[in-house]
Amino acid sequence: MTASIPPLRRRARSVSAEVAAHLEALITNGELRAGDRLPSERELAANMNVSRSSLRQAMFELESKQLIERRQGRGSTVTETPRHADALTEGLRALDIELGHAIELRDLVEPRIAELAALRALDSNLLSLDDVLTRSSDTLSPAESLRLDIEFHTLLAHAAQNPLLVTLCAMTTEWTRSARALSHRSRHARRLSLEGHHRIYEAVAAHDCAAAAAAMERHLREVRELGTAMSAQAPTATSARKVRR
Missing domain, CATH: 1.10.10.10 (Winged helix-like DNA-binding domain superfamily/Winged helix DNA-binding domain)
Structure with missing residues (x-):
């Protein structure tokens, strides 16, 4: 069909x-x-x-x-997924991955993805990334904001023109999804994440590899720190609700 x-x-x-x-x-x-x-x-x-x-x-x-x-x-x-990428996916899925290890892997992989995207991105890749940013906003629902966040990072991995990096990006996304959702719970958090995406895009569009890697490192650091802060606040909020009862 x-x-x-x-x-x-x-x-x-x-x-x-x-x-x-x-x-x-x-x-x-x-x-x-x-x-x-x-x-x-x-x-x-x-x-x-x-x-x-x-x-x-x-x-x-x-x-x-x-x-x-x-x-x-x-x-x-x-096309079907390349066999070596399928093998990598199956191998990674068989591992019992701790969140901390997955975040560490993402911190290592994604700056290199941004660096290679700045080196290799074609006009079509830039158009796709720009389209995601156009559709993104801090006024979106947390679920839709997270979906577009994942789409941006996936398209960036495709721009790096390496199917194994696309696979790694997909797996780290799967492993860190719950933690990443924290960076989309509030409007401030969504705005911070989107600002990071814009900085990454500008560096990739300028084909500035060093700036793209630095922008990604800053983005991941900001999102991680925000998620830690929001996680720390969650028990306090729960306790406060119990006290009011």
């Missing part, structure tokens, strides 16, 4: 980069799954209101990122 592609939201940049960013985001967030067959290039270009040449450039970029597979006479399909 051929996958359904949502409309393309056009912006003032390279058309092929916009198309690649749009399709990559659909793959990253799971709307397009491994094995899904894309419409023909003629149909896809018509549906997205772009030229065949722009679409071909976008498809070539997605193929170079190993996100799709193109075969003559069979069209394009979303």
Whole structure:
């Protein structure tokens, strides 16, 4: 069955980069799954209101990122996760991971992801990251804010152009989800997290590797300190409620 592609939201940049960013985001967030067959290039270009040449450039970029597979006479399909990434995922899932160890791993991995993203990010990657920031706000619900937080970090890992780093990012996200949720409980916390994302994006967009790594380190430190402070306040609030009763 051929996958359904949502409309393309056009912006003032390279058309092929916009198309690649749009399709990559659909793959990253799971709307397009491994094995899904894309419409023909003629149909896809018509549906997205772009030229065949722009679409071909976008498809070539997605193929170079190993996100799709193109075969003559069979069209394009979303690729399966590379076997080495699958093996890494299964191996990591088998471990009994303590939260402190997961946070430590994230502190080591994510600054390097930001550094490589600044080195390797294409226009399509920058468009995807910018789109997440546009949709993010401190007025969102904690759940939606956390979802966009995870989407930003996932897209950043994709921008680093290394599938093993994408896998590590996904696993540290899974292990630290409950702790990260603390950084989205209050409007102040959501604002602080979003400010960190903007600093990271600006450094990546400027292709400043050192600044991107530093921005990520600062972001993780601020979020960790905020989470610690909010965790410490939680028992106090509970005790206060018991006293009032």
